[in-house]
Amino acid sequence: MSADATHLLQKNLELVKTTDPEVTRRVWLNNKSHFACNLSDEVWLAKAALRTGLDLGPGVEHKIWVLVPRGRGNDPSAILSAVHTYERAGLMTVATKVSDHTNSAQEDSTGTGNSRVALKNIVIVYVLLVFTPVEHRKRGYARTMLKMLKEQLEQQTDPAVELSFLFSSVGRDFYEPAGWPAVRSRELVLNVQDHVFPELSMDTATNSWQLEDITEANLQVVMDRDIELLRAEMQDRTLKAHGNCQLAAIVPEARIFRGQLAVTHFTHQRVLNIEKPIIRTGVRLNAANGGDAFIIWAYHISYKILLVLRTRYETVGQLQCLLKEAVQEAREWGLARVAVWDLKDEDAHEAAGVSNRDRTVAWSCIGQLGRDTDTGARRGPVDLMLNEGYIWGL
Ligand SMILES: CC(C)(COP(=O)(O)OP(=O)(O)OC[C@H]1O[C@@H](n2cnc3c(N)ncnc32)[C@H](O)[C@@H]1OP(=O)(O)O)[C@@H](O)C(=O)NCCC(=O)NCCS
Incomplete structure (x- = not known):
């Protein structure tokens, strides 16, 4: 899909973080066909309620986003694509020279000579359950949605988000161009x-x-x-x-x-x-x-x-x-x-x-939100120590 076509879609569509019970219900019933087709609606919805209600930490909620034509965020039949996210607590190293080690966000540091390494607490967003209903597929909706999601994550300030990740067997072909390159798993x-x-x-x-x-x-x-x-x-x-x-x-x-x-x-x-x-x-x-x-x-x-x-x-x-x-x-x-x-x-x-x-299934894909939240400067690549088994699923 060309950049112009994506731009046009973005103009006519919006990405809405939904809490509407009917829209939420439709999102889960839609994605059941791919993620749990053998379950009854009742069991899948009960499992969804459990997953969305889990204690993931202070202020952390399971968010559901829907891509819809502008103004139709409360209409379950208008969902073109959907994605879920939640925040995870992360840590990031910040290497500094002793002379410029002044940042209070860096909560402890260690090192020798004039090099020190501080660690700062960061927020990393887990992206999951990307789904486009069959009748809307191959029209660029999922890609447009991921682009809009990334923009939202980059703009978010409370809390600011440093990185995001997802797991995918669709992997390289789909997520890499969308900004989540697969790493070797x-x-x-x-x-x-x-x-x-x-x-x-x-x-x-x-x-x-x-x-x-x-x-x-x-x-x-x-x-x-x-x-x-x-x-x-x-x-x-x-x-x-x-x-x-x-x-x-x-x-x-x-x-x-x-x-x-x-x-x-x-x-x-x-x-x-x-x-x-x-x-x-x-x-x-x-x-x-x-x-x-x-x-x-x-x-x-x-x-x-x-x-x-x-x-x-x-x-x-x-x-x-x-x-x-x-x-x-x-x-x-x-x-x-x-x-x-x-x-x-x-x-x-x-x-x-x-x-x-x-690994041939569930590769991890890392989406880098290309700026440092303290300085606003663009940053080089970050090596994510994934704890992959632990962060997959849920
Ligand atoms: C994967 C999925 C979300 C794509 O949705 P979509 O709205 O049809 O995707 P788009 O139209 O935005 O496609 C974007 C690009 O990805 C490609 N693509 C789409 N589905 C793909 C797939 N399963 N594997 C590889 N590439 C794929 C398209 O060909 C398109 O490429 P192009 O722009 O070069 O033509 C959709 O097929 C789906 O819901 N599948 C079932 C659930 C699933 O697998 N989710 C991902 C779990 S990690």
């Missing part, structure tokens, strides 16, 4: 039935390591420590690159895992009729064996996959120990595979004995 897939872990030469004690379940009782503690270490990691990586990189991360938060778990419980009870209770959402190593190492997973019963949402480890031995437990958990749930996204290639191979491969 890797995955490790272990076949539960016959997977054999390799013997580790350096680290033979892993079988006797003590593990502790991650449950509601200790999830917050695990997350607090994870965030602390993530911050240090971001500063360290930036220092090692002599400030020549800018990193951003989505903050791992207990409430997001709780949200994921609530959606899983819903699916088990209302869709799959599974009675078996979820006892734990992962495991961590006890203090003597590396208490910062942990793994958190989610059960995707329909796809027969245990998907690892987040893991942290120091040694390949720790990683192997955690992966073994994930495989054991998958077996207990009758699942066929364990999938882990974005492990380092060499660690995945050494710990599991199989290699990472490029």
